[in-house]
Amino acid sequence: MSGTHTGNPVAARVRRLEERLIEQGLVTDDELDAVLSAVLDGASPLNGARVVAHAWCDAGFRERLLADANAALPELGLSMAGGLQEQRLKVVANTPERHNVLVCTLCSCYPVALLGPSPSWYKSEAYRSRVVREPRAVLTEFGLDVPGGQEITVWDSSAESRYMVLPQRPDGTGELSEDELAQLVTREGLIGTAAV
Amino acid sequence: MTEPAAEAAAQAAAARFAPGDRVRTRALDPDRHTRLPRYARGCTGRIVAVTGTWPLADDVARRRAEPDVEPRVEPVYTVAFAARELWGEGDHEVTLDLWQSYLEPHGKAAS
Numbered sequence: 001m002s003g004t005h006t007g008n009p010v011a012a013r014v015r016r017l018e019e020r021l022i023e024q025g026l027v028t029d030d031e032l033d034a035v036l037s038a039v040l041d042g043a044s045p046l047n048g049a050r051v052v053a054h055a056w057c058d059a060g061f062r063e064r065l066l067a068d069a070n071a072a073l074p075e076l077g078l079s080m081a082g083g084l085q086e087q088r089l090k091v092v093a094n095t096p097e098r099h100n101v102l103v104c105t106l107c108s109c110y111p112v113a114l115l116g117p118s119p120s121w122y123k124s125e126a127y128r129s130r131v132v133r134e135p136r137a138v139l140t141e142f143g144l145d146v147p148g149g150q151e152i153t154v155w156d157s158s159a160e161s162r163y164m165v166l167p168q169r170p171d172g173t174g175e176l177s178e179d180e181l182a183q184l185v186t187r188e189g190l191i192g193t194a195a196v
Numbered sequence: 197m198t199e200p201a202a203e204a205a206a207q208a209a210a211a212r213f214a215p216g217d218r219v220r221t222r223a224l225d226p227d228r229h230t231r232l233p234r235y236a237r238g239c240t241g242r243i244v245a246v247t248g249t250w251p252l253a254d255d256v257a258r259r260r261a262e263p264d265v266e267p268r269v270e271p272v273y274t275v276a277f278a279a280r281e282l283w284g285e286g287d288h289e290v291t292l293d294l295w296q297s298y299l300e301p302h303g304k305a306a307s
Contacts, residue, residue: 088247088248090247090274105233105235106231106233132235132282132290133279133282133283133286134286135288136288151287151288151289152287152288152289153276153288153289153290153291154288154289154290154291155291156233156290156291156292156293157293158231158253158292158293159231159253160247160250160253160272160293161247161272161274161293
């Protein structure tokens with residue numbers, strides 16, 4: 001697994017770094033694979049979608065999720081403890097007054113357990129440098145027009161804190177079951193670059 | 197709370213700021229790792245939340261070169277900045293998680 005991510009320039013650089021560490025006897029491929037498996041096994045945007053759908057259906061859960069996401073996730077059998085340390089998660093709710101969007105300007109911090117591996121554009125310098133400066137223009141390029149009256153908050157992540165967007169529930173979905181609602185939620189919706 | 201976490205909390209600096217406080221980020225340009233992004237240095241913001249206490253990333257990054265340096269444990273705050281303060285334009289808000297030593301109080305003169 002660690003030896004197979006060589007299809008793009010960044011991955012090739014990571015692999016060269018891994019090889020240096022292996023040569024020095026500091027780590028082995030098997031140890032790297034074990035860490036990657038611990039982080040990635042079960043990591044999928046379906047997890048975030050389940051959290052959102054449950055929050056749309058259960059006002060009490062929504063309240064607990066927004067107050068302390070780490071404490072609320074185990075209610076759905078999920079947690080942020082898959083990596084080397086438990087990461088703090090804050091869930092930020094979109095409202096008619098405010099739209100939220102995520103970025104990591106220093107690197108590529110991202111809640112992998114809930115959203116799966118991040119899209120390549122999330123790690124691009126263009127997205128990281130532009131979305132903090134002109135989020136409305138960037139979101140328009142993603143096909144999301146945020147109404148002028150709706151304010152935008154950009155959440156700049158860090159290695160210790162991760163964020164997830166709780167999108168607004170779409171109109172006309174009152175009849176849908178929680179499972180059907182979860183199918184409406186996309187990875188981009190959880191990052192804030194698309195509506196749901 | 198696990199033992200190391202309890203220990204870290206006991207060593208941690210006391211929280212100096214509370215939600216709603218106005219703060220100013222330090223304008224330093226250190227020659228080593230820092231988690232205070234350049235775009236947010238010397239800027240005025242508002243404390244949104246205290247997110248807990250963490251070892252200072254700047255110190256953690258120095259450990260290999262300077263093994264005697266024990267990372268300081270500090271409160272970390274979510275701080276919101278108006279785009280106009282960061283960039284001189286824009287109507288949005290950017291929030292960042294910042295360690296206490298990056299911040300100083302900003303008086304009532306803040307707009």
